[in-house]
Amino acid sequence: MVTGDATLHAPVMPRSFLNRAARRVPAPPRGAARALVASLLLGAAPVASPRFDHWIDGTAEEPATQVQRIDPDTFVIRQSVRTNFEAPFLYLLFGRDRALLIDTGAGGLRVRPTVERLIASWRRAHANRPVRLIVAHSHGHGDHHAGDAEFAGRPDTRLVGLAPAAVATFFGIHDWPEQVGRYDLGGRVLRIIPTPGHEPAHIMVYDPRTRLLFSGDMLYPGRLYVPHDQTAVFRASADRLARFARRHPVRALLGAHIEMTRAPGQDYAMRAPAHPDEHGLALPPSAIDDLDRAVTTAPSVEIDRHADFIVYPVAPRAP
Ligand SMILES: [Zn+2]
Ligand SMILES: [Zn+2]
Numbered sequence: 001m002v003t004g005d006a007t008l009h010a011p012v013m014p015r016s017f018l019n020r021a022a023r024r025v026p027a028p029p030r031g032a033a034r035a036l037v038a039s040l041l042l043g044a045a046p047v048a049s050p051r052f053d054h055w056i057d058g059t060a061e062e063p064a065t066q067v068q069r070i071d072p073d074t075f076v077i078r079q080s081v082r083t084n085f086e087a088p089f090l091y092l093l094f095g096r097d098r099a100l101l102i103d104t105g106a107g108g109l110r111v112r113p114t115v116e117r118l119i120a121s122w123r124r125a126h127a128n129r130p131v132r133l134i135v136a137h138s139h140g141h142g143d144h145h146a147g148d149a150e151f152a153g154r155p156d157t158r159l160v161g162l163a164p165a166a167v168a169t170f171f172g173i174h175d176w177p178e179q180v181g182r183y184d185l186g187g188r189v190l191r192i193i194p195t196p197g198h199e200p201a202h203i204m205v206y207d208p209r210t211r212l213l214f215s216g217d218m219l220y221p222g223r224l225y226v227p228h229d230q231t232a233v234f235r236a237s238a239d240r241l242a243r244f245a246r247r248h249p250v251r252a253l254l255g256a257h258i259e260m261t262r263a264p265g266q267d268y269a270m271r272a273p274a275h276p277d278e279h280g281l282a283l284p285p286s287a288i289d290d291l292d293r294a295v296t297t298a299p300s301v302e303i304d305r306h307a308d309f310i311v312y313p314v315a316p317r318a319p
Pocket of ligand 2: 086088141143144217256257
């Protein structure tokens with residue numbers, strides 16, 4: 001999501017709109033079948049989406065962050081909605097030599113102590129091996145880099161810049177946004193997929209080891225904001241993503257927010273202070289084709305509600 005843009009704080013669509021739009025909700029399983037075929041063709045058995053315990057959701061007293069482990073080298077950090085309504089998800093991935101932190105939160109808390117605790121614990125389990133920390137971002141919106149200053153000056157740490165050129169340079173992408181970059185954490189080579197549209201420096205990170213796709217603000221269970229003047233760019237990114245997913249098995253997408261309930265197509269109010277009955281974090285790989293189809297066929301000026309995401313055109317942001 002985006003902060004600081006009054007145009008985004010429009011009221012949630014009335015229920016009558018929802019009912020009309022609900023006809024669009026049923027999604028054919030074509031994408032899922034295609035993902036399965038891709039998995040089989042690529043010699044990879046399909047793996048179930050990761051299961052998470054209940055996330056902190058603002059409905060009760062809760063800590064500022066919650067960590068859930070996907071595997072010993074892969075962690076999800078959720079920022080409490082009580083510290084900032086964006087309640088983003090951050091990801092920390094360890095390789096043999098480096099750890100990648102994707103995003104530093106929306107502000108309203110200190111996020112570094114949680115990251116330090118995870119790094120210290122990982123190092124204890126690995127004979128105190130040194131690990132360089134790379135702090136990168138899904139994209140340059142303020143709710144994803146508010147904690148950057150906490151990492152400035154940290155030893156053995158690299159903060160990746162926010163502009164597309166800085167992101168492209170760091171990840172060795174010479175032909176932005178067409179080329180998919182590679183970044184090796186040490187025995188764990190990530191793919192970096194440029195996906196501008198929501199924001200010019202947006203990337204997705206694909207991890208072949210877990211077959212997870214960290215999908216940022218472009219595709220998550222919530223309002224996918226697309227500035228009017230970026231429709232074609234967003235569409236091209238959706239298409240690039242769909243092409244990538246045909247060549248790489250994707251187990252699930254893990255995005256940067258949850259803004260929907262478990263009721264298909266139903267989001268929370270803007271700036272909701274709590275998220276009761278929240279949609280799961282993971283989206284199935286079929287969401288990739290669903291989004292590609294949605295932005296190819298739907299008029300680019302209307303809010304387009306689907307069961308698991310909402311394409312949400314907005315006015316361009318002021319420079
Ligand atoms: Zn954003
Ligand atoms: Zn966001």
